[in-house]
Amino acid sequence: MRMRRTYFIGFILLVWILIVYLTVKKHQIVVSDKTDQVQNGLQQLETGIAEQFKINKNFISTLHSIIEAKKLDAIKENEVSTKKEFKGTVIPILVIACNRISVNRCLDQLIQYRPNPDQFPIIVSQDCNHPETTEVIERYGSQVLLIKQPDQNEIDIPPKEKKFRGYFKIARHYGWALNQTFFNFNFDVTIVVEDDLDVAPDFFEYFLGTYPLLVKDPSLWCVSAWNDNGKIGLINEKKSELLYRSDFFPGLGWMLTKNLWQELCNKWPRAYWDDWIRQPEQRKDRACIRPEVSRTKTFGKIGVSNGLFFEKHLKYIKLNEAFVPFTKMNLSYLMKDIYDSEFVRTVYQSAVVSYQELKDDRITYDGSVRIIYHTREAYKRTAKLLGLMDDFKSGVPRTGYKGIVTFHYKGRTVYLAPNLNWKGYDPTWS
Structure with missing residues (x-):
């Protein structure tokens, strides 16, 4: 009896163990199935996310293409609008004359090359009361307008500057002539030309093409026809369409607006006006456009x-x-926000060479190069060796932009440049 009871209990325990085992096993199978399901779900989710990223990337790329296309269209529309807007702009030529009877050489070229007398009237402002020069100018009749600076009184000049009397008269004449042009004749812009200048066949096209830049970019305050380092051997004659920004005021055929004259006229200097205009107080970190040629x-x-x-x-x-058909070209690359980043990148990615390597033509690779200067003396020494003008005005080297002087030498572009950490112009370098 006791034996049967023992067997029965054992049987019950065995059945219980079997039930527990089967229950646990079943649970493990369920968990395993659920784990597989989760893993499969994760894989599907990852695949879906990857596909969505791919779709999003393509979508974003398409959007960028559309945006860039619209930007390009906007630029083109702006160009067309700008050309229409400035097509009828009247830009007088103000010729500063005194006692050169050779003024006819300058006037003949201006009349020969100007495309439209109504768009480019010529005003000759004469100082000095020189009858022979007056006679030459009057021969042109209605082709030019002659005005005469009326104040011929002697100027009170400090004794130490008596030999520079001419510079005082020139400043007085410039001030009067510009006042007449902007305030009497009420023009919005003018191109100033001295009576001893030859002009290029595309002189008018150059100024008409760059005029919209001068009006629209507040970081510009003049356009000049002159390259101080524009000698044969220092320019790329085959790239006469090249234009640059320059911190150095070049003069010698330059365009300014009435707004600028209103800013300058009340403090116009008694002498040395061109050096005065290059001072930081007048320039205010503004630049001029200047040509390669x-x-x-x-x-x-x-x-x-x-x-x-x-x-x-x-x-x-x-x-x-x-x-060069400047009015048909896109010159927006000269706008400060576009020009600066590209210019600096190009300059400081150029290989560094020495003057001697450049002179001896020992550079084995193509492309632009850079010569570094650290001091005023180093700049002047290198500039003289290269045939560049080596002087400074208010610390700015001729044609310099951000301290960098650009020129061509033996078929390549060369940058005479300070270090990338350049801190700005030092007026004591003058």
Whole structure:
């Protein structure tokens, strides 16, 4: 009896163990199935996310393409609008004359090349009361408008500056002539030309094409036809369409607006107006547009400056001969927000070379190169060796932009540049 009871209990325990085992096993199978389901679900989710990312990426890429296309369309529309807007702009040429009977050389070229007398009226402002020069100008009749600076009184000049009397008269004449142009004749813009300048065939096209930039970009305050380093051997004559921004005011055929004159007229200097206008107080970090190949060339060896720089530099300036259709070109690359980043990137990605390597043509690779200067003396020394003008005005080297002077030498672009951490112009370098 006791034995049967023992067997029965054992049987019951065995059945219980079997039930527990089967229950646990079943649970493990269920968990395993659910784990597989979760893993499969995760894989499907990952695949879905990857596909969605791919779709999103393609969508974003398409959107970028559409945006860029619209930007391009907007630029083109703006160009068309700008050309229409400025097509009828009247831009007078203000010729500053005194006692050169050779003013006819300048006037003949201006009349020959101007495309439309109504769009480009010529105002000749004469100082000095020189009858022979007046007679020459009057021969042009209605082709030009002659005005005469009325104040011929002697100017009170400090004793130490008596020999620079001419610079005082020139400043007085410039101030009066610009006042007449902007306030009496009420023009919005003018191109100032000295009476000893030759002009290029595309002189008018150059200024008409760049005028919209001058009006729209507040970081510009002039457009100049002159390249101070525009000598044969320092320019790319085959790229006469190239234009640059420059911190250095070039003068010698330059365009300014009435707004700028309103800013300058009340503090106009008694003398040395061109050096004065280059001072930081007047420039205010603004730049000028200047060409690769000059659109003017001076033939005035004899003058107030007594031929300063003429024999070494000015007589070697190359005057452009090929007509460039600037009004049909996209010049928006000269706008500051576009120009600066590209210019700096190009300059400081250029390989560093020494003057001697450049001179001896020992550079084995193509492309632009860079010569570094750290001091005023180093700049002047290298500039002289290369044939560049080596002087500074208010710390700015001629043609310099962000301290960088761009020129061409033996078929390549060269940048005479400070370090990338350049801190700005130092007026004591003048």
